[in-house]
Amino acid sequence: MTSLADIWPPFAFTLTTPRLTLRPILDADIPAAVSAARSGIHEPGKSPFSTPWAELPDDELAPNMARWYWRCRAGFSREDWTLLMGVWQDDEFLGVQDLGARNFAVLRTVNTGSWLKKAAQGRGVGKEMRAAVVCYAFDYLQAEVAESEAAAWNRQSLGVSLGLGYEPNGLARHTWGTKVEEVQKVRLTPESFKRPDWTLHVQGHEGLKSYLGL
């Protein structure tokens, strides 16, 4: 019988690190993602996201998250893709790590975004999950640059970036909710990447690669 992964190859994709499993969020995983977000991601009133989605009231947060996951899947094309991966430690959903690109075949540049529930922050998980997607991008997709950005005050996110060897790549002013925010852009190449001391395990690479037209 045809499986879901036969229909949409990204569903067969999995990255494994010493502590974590990263895999695309299935509909059955959305309740775990919603519970993790509801348990708290950041201080009230200090959103690390340009769209303050994590501050929505409970009855709006859940459908908004589901719509975002469906939108990323539905909008996934070779020219513009975002792979949203749930981050699991054993059976516990910790957060989301995404990897995406526009016109990757030419630009060979990926971007990333992530969040963890508060209870999972500050113990190296953010660094481990970012290292996983960057290793994959450089070593399997032959990316030449990985970009990211965070509010200039976001020490946790910039700590992950700088710890992995990203270099500052300019300040930008972005719309943040209804306000303006200074955003620090950062940039990593295979040469500047401070590689983890573990080996990434990848499943489903060939299917994803051909789906991406690479």
Ligand SMILES: CC(C)(COP(=O)(O)OP(=O)(O)OC[C@H]1O[C@@H](n2cnc3c(N)ncnc32)[C@H](O)[C@@H]1OP(=O)(O)O)[C@@H](O)C(=O)NCCC(=O)NCCS
């Ligand atoms: C950003 C986030 C994913 C980072 O994950 P994390 O697991 O908390 O971070 P880690 O424990 O892996 O820390 C990584 C590095 O940042 C440093 N760091 C973490 N918190 C820090 C802080 N408050 N101040 C300074 N450095 C900090 C750590 O020392 C570590 O550096 P090192 O490995 O060189 O010692 C997580 O904190 C989070 O979800 N925050 C809220 C949402 C968010 O900000 N998302 C990103 C939006 S751009």
